Amino acid sequence: MTAPFGPREFQLVLLRRMADHQPGLVEEARQELSASAAEMREANRRWQAMVRAPGGRGALRWPVPLWPDLRFEVMVAPGGAVWNEWLVRAPGAPGPELRTVEDLRPWSGTVDEVARAFPPARPMEGGAPTRWALAITAPGTGEPYVAEFTWGLFQRLLPG
Structure with missing residues (x-):
């Protein structure tokens, strides 16, 4: 039986794509999650299958423990088509000071x-x-x- 797809697996999906630009940070985060590269690939495979399945994702915004001040947000059109999905700052969480x-x-x-x-x-x-x-x-x-x-x-x- 396959384990439920939860926050740990979802974070592995996010990390898999980020590895293209920040392999060192991704490796540290993967170790923090005690996950292998194979687990990261499998999580991504399962995610892709879920988002392509009828009904897709049910939640519109949820926490991501690796980045506690962020939330993963899915913007859905009427009828359920996904317009956008990305990380956003959690309500009330202070953002970075970006001056330069x-x-x-x-x-x-x-x-x-x-x-x-x-x-x-x-x-x-x-x-x-x-x-x-x-x-x-x-x-x-x-x-x-x-x-x-x-x-x-x-x-x-x-x-x-």
Whole structure:
């Protein structure tokens, strides 16, 4: 019998995609969860099967223990089609102080937080369904950058 799909397995799904940009942080988190790479792949396989099944996901926002100040949010259209799914700051949880591009650290902020900190941020297409990018400008210097996100959580900053 297969174990229920719970918060641990869901976090492994999130980590699997983040490993492309932050393998060291993902390895630390995977060890914190006492999970093998095979368990991470299996969790992702099960998640993909669940989201493609009739009925899909029932919850619209739920906690993610690895990031206690964040929630995973699913925006659903009438009829159940998923418009967006990503990590957002939990209600009442303080966000990061993002004043300069140097304040951007992996896993430090969400798409919304970075966009508000560096106006006028311009959305860009990400390289995969779970990825987003923002074109931002460094305050003071005017240098262009691209902030990359996986599941809505900041991963890395590239020259623009």
